[in-house]
Amino acid sequence: xxxxxxxxxxxxxxxxxxxxxxxxxxxxxxxxxxxxxxxxxxxxxxxxxxxxxxxxxxxxxxxxxxxxxxxxxxxxxxxxxxxxxxxxxxxxxxxxxxxxxxxxxxxxxxxxxxxxxxxxxxxxxxxxxxxxxxxxxxxxxxxxxxxxxxxxxxxxxxxxxxxxxxxxxxxxxxxxxxxxxxxxxxxxxxxxxxxxxxxxxxxxxxxxxxxxxxxxxxxxxxxxxxxxxxxxxxxxxxxxxxxxxxxxxxxxxxxxxxxxxxxxxxxxxxxxxxxxxx
Amino acid sequence: xxxxxxxxxxxxxxxxxxxxxxxxxxxxxxxxxxxxxxxxxxxxxxxxxxxxxxxxxxxxxxxxxxxxxxxxxxxxxxxxxxxxxxxxxxxxxxxxxxxxxxxxxxxxxxxxxxxxxxxxxxxxxxxxxxxxxxxxxxxxxxxxxxxxxxxxxxxxxxxxxxxxxxxxxxxxxxxxxxxxxxxxxxxxxxxxxxxxxxxxxxxxxxxxxxxxxxxxxx
Ligand SMILES: [Fe+2]
Numbered sequence: 057x058x059x060x061x062x063x064x065x066x067x068x069x070x071x072x073x074x075x076x077x078x079x080x081x082x083x084x085x086x087x088x089x090x091x092x093x094x095x096x097x098x099x100x101x102x103x104x105x106x107x108x109x110x111x112x113x114x115x116x117x118x119x120x121x122x123x124x125x126x127x128x129x130x131x132x133x134x135x136x137x138x139x140x141x142x143x144x145x146x147x148x149x150x151x152x153x154x155x156x157x158x159x160x161x162x163x164x165x166x167x168x169x170x171x172x173x174x175x176x177x178x179x180x181x182x183x184x185x186x187x188x189x190x191x192x193x194x195x196x197x198x199x200x201x202x203x204x205x206x207x208x209x210x211x212x213x214x215x216x217x218x219x220x221x222x223x224x225x226x227x228x229x230x231x232x233x234x235x236x237x238x239x240x241x242x243x244x245x246x247x248x249x250x251x252x253x254x255x256x257x258x259x260x261x262x263x264x265x266x267x268x269x270x271x272x273x274x275x276x277x278x279x280x281x282x283x284x285x286x287x288x289x290x291x292x293x294x295x296x297x298x299x300x301x302x303x304x305x306x307x308x309x310x311x312x313x314x315x316x317x318x319x320x321x322x323x324x325x326x327x328x329x330x331x332x333x334x
Numbered sequence: 335x336x337x338x339x340x341x342x343x344x345x346x347x348x349x350x351x352x353x354x355x356x357x358x359x360x361x362x363x364x365x366x367x368x369x370x371x372x373x374x375x376x377x378x379x380x381x382x383x384x385x386x387x388x389x390x391x392x393x394x395x396x397x398x399x400x401x402x403x404x405x406x407x408x409x410x411x412x413x414x415x416x417x418x419x420x421x422x423x424x425x426x427x428x429x430x431x432x433x434x435x436x437x438x439x440x441x442x443x444x445x446x447x448x449x450x451x452x453x454x455x456x457x458x459x460x461x462x463x464x465x466x467x468x469x470x471x472x473x474x475x476x477x478x479x480x481x482x483x484x485x486x487x488x489x490x491x492x493x494x495x496x497x498x499x500x501x502x503x504x505x506x507x508x509x510x511x512x513x514x515x516x517x518x519x520x521x522x523x524x525x526x527x528x529x530x531x532x533x534x535x536x537x538x539x540x541x542x543x544x545x546x547x548x549x550x551x552x
Binding site: 071073074141142143144145146148257270271272273275276279280281283284286287 | 341342343344366367368370371372373374451452453454507508510536537
């Protein structure tokens with residue numbers, strides 16, 4: 057069953073910005089999450105405590121008996137980077153749809169017009185997608201795109217280079233040309249908390265080099281982009297992500313999306329997915 | 335004269351101010367306040383400006399105004415030389431005031447439901463029924479206005495009342511409230527979106543983008 061596979065991954069259930077307690081739900085299980093500024097505790101309705109780890113500005117938990125290791129984002133440890141948790145946004149869509157949308161660059165000029173894309177410069181240059189077998193992750197590399205304002209620290213329009221990485225069925229990491237430091241990548245990630253197969257909470261997080269923007273400006277830049285996606289996500293049908301290519305007529309050849317769906321199917325990561333015509 | 339707007343991009347009240355500023359051709363300096371997740375509106379420096387800890391706040395020299403209704407009225411009164419956005423005739427002026435109160439009621443109901451849907455801040459009980467009662471009242475009023483050849487809440491030109499009410503109406507789908515049962519209201523939102531220099535709120539699609547260019551779907 058799809059949930060049986062999903063329970064052995066780690067998921068974010070709170071950020072560590074401010075101490076507090078929250079009631080939430082993960083994989084259809086009600087949880088209490090407490091964070092006191094130093095330590096966190098996660099318990100379910102039966103009083104069972106679940107393991108926690110504090111990584112990337114969030115409290116992560118795992119409900120299963122055999123947790124898979126949480127992926128590494130080595131940039132999180134690099135001195136000089138500003139770590140920016142961007143809060144949470146609840147979306148009535150499959151958690152897999154939220155990740156897929158994050159990977160889709162073809163929508164930039166339409167959904168993020170004037171920020172991440174502009175008409176008529178809607179061309180996505182050819183890029184490479186593969187499943188890196190040694191780490192079992194989906195990677196899209198050599199992505200090039202024209203952007204009016206790629207980041208808060210970008211003065212004007214630039215051609216931006218991207219790499220996308222899917223290290224976890226419900227998380228994706230974007231590496232993006234860093235305007236003030238051409239030799240480094242900015243890191244923008246989306247960590248998705250699957251509330252149920254058809255509802256999720258997205259926790260965007262960034263690790264950036266930026267000496268000019270205020271913390272609030274960086275958070276708000278990302279929040280604005282994410283809320284633009286939210287209304288699109290809530291209107292996608294079917295609500296669950298089809299993994300069989302015959303179930304959804306592809307409106308565009310998005311290579312990363314195809315590879316992501318194939319990778320999910322191969323892994324058996326089907327929580328939030330449609331695996332046969334329903 | 336320009337001013338500084340203390341702004342949260344997720345907040346519909348702040349959007350009202352940005353929208354009227356755009357329509358009036360004003361470019362306020364934007365000071366980002368990270369209300370979420372950092373509770374920047376409860377930080378000492380912001381409380382010094384507005385002890386109530388609410389957004390938006392507009393600062394123009396020594397004048398510090400908080401709350402969308404006051405800021406909208408001030409912007410129109412100070413910057414609209416045509417006096418159309420904030421009419422000075424007693425009757426229409428008082429009608430605008432009444433709709434500003436309706437806008438606040440919408441914010442407390444439909445707006446609260448949107449914050450719940452988006453950020454999990456609980457909305458008051460009964461908010462959905464109250465929001466729908468307000469939308470029905472607006473629908474009837476706009477229907478009657480249309481029959482009299484008036485396309486706006488007050489008279490034949492949009493006013494601050496339209497701007498104040500527009501945000502929560504247009505964002506209602508974000509809160510899970512469909513606008514299909516309100517055709518006059520829907521037509522009014524389209525008229526507003528078609529105004530020159532209309533500014534989008536994240537979640538409110540611009541007019542030309544209502545049809546998805548990739549799929550042809552709405
Ligand atoms: Fe997007």
